[in-house]
Amino acid sequence: MMLDLTQLRTALPGALRKLDPRLLLATPVLLVVELGAVLTTVLSILDPSTLGWMVTVWLWLTVLFGNLAESVAEGRGKAQAASLRALQTETTARRxxxxxPDGEGAQEEQVPSTTLRTGDLVVVEAGERIPGDGEVVQGVASVDESAVTGESxxxxxxxxxxxxxxxxxxxVLSxxxxxxxxxxxxxSFVDRMIGLVEGSERQRTPNExxxxxxxxxxxxVFAAVVVSLYFVADYSNAPQxxxxxxALLVCLIPTTIGALLSAIGIAGMDRLVRRNVLAMSGRAVEAAGDVDVLLLDKTGTITLGNRQATELLALEGVDPDELAQAALLSSLADETPEGRSVVTLVAGEGTVPAVPAGAELVEFSATTRMSGxxxxxxxxxxxxxxxxTAWVGRSDPGLDALVQQVSSTGGTPLVVAEDGRLLGVIHLKDVVKPGMRERFVEMRALGIRTVMITGDNAVTAHAIAEEAGVDDVLAEATPEDKLALIRKEQxxxxxxxxxxxxxxxxxxxAQADVGVAMNTGTVAAKEAGNMVDLDSDPTKLIEVVEIGKQLLITRGALTTFSIANDVAKYFAILPAMFVVAFPQLEVLNVMRLAxxxxxxxxxxxxxxLVIVALIPLALRGVGxxxxxxxxxxxxxxxxxGxxxxxxxxLGIKLIDLVVSTLPGL
Incomplete structure (x- = not known):
């Protein structure tokens, strides 16, 4: 990825503003470079020379390029924030x-969306924009979330x-x-995303x-070395x-990584946001790079969340079509997700049969535990x-066998009967989200052990764990059990x-080093975690871990590069400075500079120039x-290294071939 002119034009004003010494206090290395540039500027004015002005110009450019790295990283976030801010145009809400409590029987009034408060109920219909973050308390709708998640x-x-x-x-689309x-x-989450991608809420992490x-x-240390060399230079009458x-001080201090350090951190947060994960702090991104144990809640995380009807098991002598029609009729009054899944299984996706004329619907209740x-x-x-069976007044060995068959695989059996006659069983099961097993294999390759935690009984838990491919299971877990397991691992x-x-x-x-809440989850879960996955895909943690590792590796790699490239500068500047007084130092001019x-x-x-050359790598991250x-x-x-x-x-030698042709050098 190369920097384009548009990025540079956008970032340049911010880089110039960052020349303010008060802003550079957060980056001591660049502050030293700027102080050096001020000093050489004064010296060049007092004693003009081609060397003096060349050094002065390039020292100022070094500070500017260092600021440019951070400004480009911030600019990418601001561009994304601008698109997010488009979502915040005030709309008229139907409060x-x-x-x-679910709004039934309420009066409707139109108010500006900015006046809505926590707990307010609003109605939203097809073609209308949802005025604020919330939870659906009545109805079902198709929603276009592409402006937030990027998914069409x-x-x-x-x-x-x-x-x-x-x-x-x-x-809302329908x-x-x-x-x-x-x-x-x-x-709102959009407000928090804007703050994060713009960097206004970004704090430096412990590693940073x-x-x-x-x-x-x-x-x-290098400043002390350079000061001590001044007395040697003064004794040997070294010119200028x-x-x-x-110039030597600026070249020896770690300017490269000092200039890129902030950009690396901002870019890491930006890469996470581009994958639809909202991190509340840079600390969480860094911690993700070191994760070696992942705990996943079963319901809604590994599984789709609602049990789904997957098959109908008819008793011997019962026509499967008769069982299917009875299951469909008995579910028309069942508005639970499980009941709707029975209708989908029998009638087909998107098809909702009409209730027969004159039918009396029997809604599901916790008391009867039946619908019909x-x-x-x-x-x-x-x-x-x-x-x-209590309603029918009897049981059946064949029915008991089907119920046991479903229960032994971790499923939930629902029995269907008509006019005192047992017909068969509906198999409800937690459906594992597609691709989970393959993603857990990838996690093992990263050295991450996966543990599924659930309040289900051990039989159900182990059946789901086997299907999903997790490494370990904690069944019948209470919130206290989950907390204890995390603390034990830590x-x-x-x-x-x-x-x-x-x-x-x-x-x-809240206790975990990295807490990833699903965006479809409860408000309490999203407030407790330090990351929110807008796509509600638990396997996204693989990408989160990779981004965290990439962030740490990029810092380490560029720090290694920055320190290693100081060696060549020794061989360039020290012989040049003292060769007149000590001709023997000419042997150190291994590059044969002009x-x-x-x-x-x-x-x-x-x-x-090396700072500019490394900006794309700092933004992209080391592979x-x-x-x-x-x-x-x-x-x-x-x-x-x-x-x-x-x-x-190589670089200094090539530049020397060009520079040596200039008058006065």
């Missing part, structure tokens, strides 16, 4: 007042289950829903702070010693095995990530592939 395919949002969360600024607002104005301290320490020593219909003298019921020195979507996951999400003046200018020019730490270290030392050693020798 409901009075009536039931619409998604279904409905009351109940794990698909009730909606994001302000998205558009039907009608009632939404309960869950955020105050200015505190530690590296800044290291770079600052190296700067102090202050100017040359300033009375029509044309027929009574059809569907529900829990014990409830239906006490063993492991970094733990947790994926969840429910309120009961909130304590574990003159002392061209050697100094070439080193300063290379020091500035990462699963492997051992030893292999990664060996690769970095060979590529960036050896590369950082060789590249400056």
């Amino acid at each position: 409901l007042t009075g009536g039931k 395919a619409p998604v279904i949002r409905e009351s109940g289950g794990d698909r009730s969360a909606v994001t302000g600024g998205t558009t 039907d009608r829903i009632v939404v309960r607002i869950t955020s105050e104005p200015g505190q 702070i530690a590296l800044s301290v290291l770079l600052g320490s190296l700067t102090v 010693s202050v100017l040359v020593l300033t 219909v009375d029509v044309d003298g027929r009574q059809v019921r569907k529900g829990a095995a014990s409830a239906v 006490e063993g020195g492991r970094m733990v990530a947790m994926c969840g979507d429910g309120t009961n996951d909130a304590p574990a999400l 003159s002392p003046e061209s050697a100094i200018v070439s080193a300063v020019v290379f020091n500035a 990462y592939s699963p492997g051992s730490a030893q292999a990664l270290l060996r690769r970095n030392l060979l590529v960036y 050896l590369g950082g050693l060789v590249t400056p020798f």
Whole structure:
């Protein structure tokens, strides 16, 4: 990825503003370079020379290029923030007042979306924009979330289950829903995304702070060395010693990584946002790079969340079509996701049969644990095995065998009966999300152990775990059990990530080093985690881990390169500075640079240009592939250590060939 002119034009004003010394206090290395540029500017004014002005110009360009790296990284985020801000245009909301908690029987009034508060109910119909973050409390609709997630395919949002969360600024494509607002104005997920991608809420992470301290320490050490060399230069009557020593200081301090450090961190956050993961802090991104244990909640994370009807099992002597029609009739009054899945299984996707004329619907209740219909003298019921057999007044060995067959695989059996006659069983099961097994294989390759945690019984839990391909299971888990497991893993020195979507996951999400909440989950879960996956895809953690590792590897690689390329600058500037007084130092001029003046200018020019050359790599990140730490270290030392050693020798020599042709050098 190369920088284009549009990016540079957009970033340049920000880079110029960052020349303010007060802003450079956060980047001590660049502050030293700017102070050096000020000093050489004064010296060049007092004693003009081609060497002086060349060094001065390129020192100022070094500061500018360093600021440019951060400004380009911020600019990419601001461009994305601009598109997100388009979602925040004020809309007219249809607020409901009075009536039931789900809005039934309420009066409708039109108000500006900015006046909505947490708990307000609004109605949104096809073609209208959802005025704020919330949860669907009534209805089901197709919603276009492409403006937030980037996915063009619409998604279904409905009351109940794990698909009730909606994001302000998205558009309803069909039907009608009632939404309960869950955020105050200015505190929505879009607002938080804008703040994060613009960098206004970005804080430096512990690793970044530690590296800044290291770079600052190296700067102090090199400054002490250069000051001591001043007395040698003064004793040997070296020409323009202050100017040359300033150039030497700038070339020896770690300007490359000092200039790119902030850009690397901003770019890491930006790469995460571009994958539709909202990280609340850079610390979470770094921690993701070291994760070795992943805990996943089953319902809504590994599975689709709502149990789905997958097959109908007829008793011996019962026509399967008769069972199917009875299951369909008994589910027409069942508005639960499970009931709707029975209708889908029998009637087909998108087909909702009309309720027969004169039918009396029997809605599901916790007391009867059955639903059904009375029509044309027929009574059809569907529900829990014990409830239906009690309604019929008898059981059946064949039915007991089918119930046991479904239960042994972790499924839930629903028994269907008509007019006192048992017909068969509906097999409800937690459906594992597509591609889970393959993604867990990838996680093992990254060295991550996966643990599924669920409140289900051990039989159901192990059946789902086997199908999904996770490494371990914690069944019948309470929120306290999840918390205890995370703490146990952390006490063993492991970094733990947790994926969840429910309120009961909130304590574990808060305790985990990386807590990834699903966007379709509850408000409590999203507030507890330090990341939110807008796509609600738990396997996204693989990309999160890779981005975290890429961030850490990029910092390490460019730090190695920055320190290694100082060696060539020694061979360029020191012989050039002292060769007149000590001709024996000519042997160190291994690059055979044309003159002392061209050697100094070439080193300063290379020091500035290498920052620009590395900006694309800092923004893209060093390529990462699963492997051992030893292999990664060996690769970095060979590529960036050896590369950082060789590249400056070639670069300085090529620049010298050009610079030496200029008058006065």
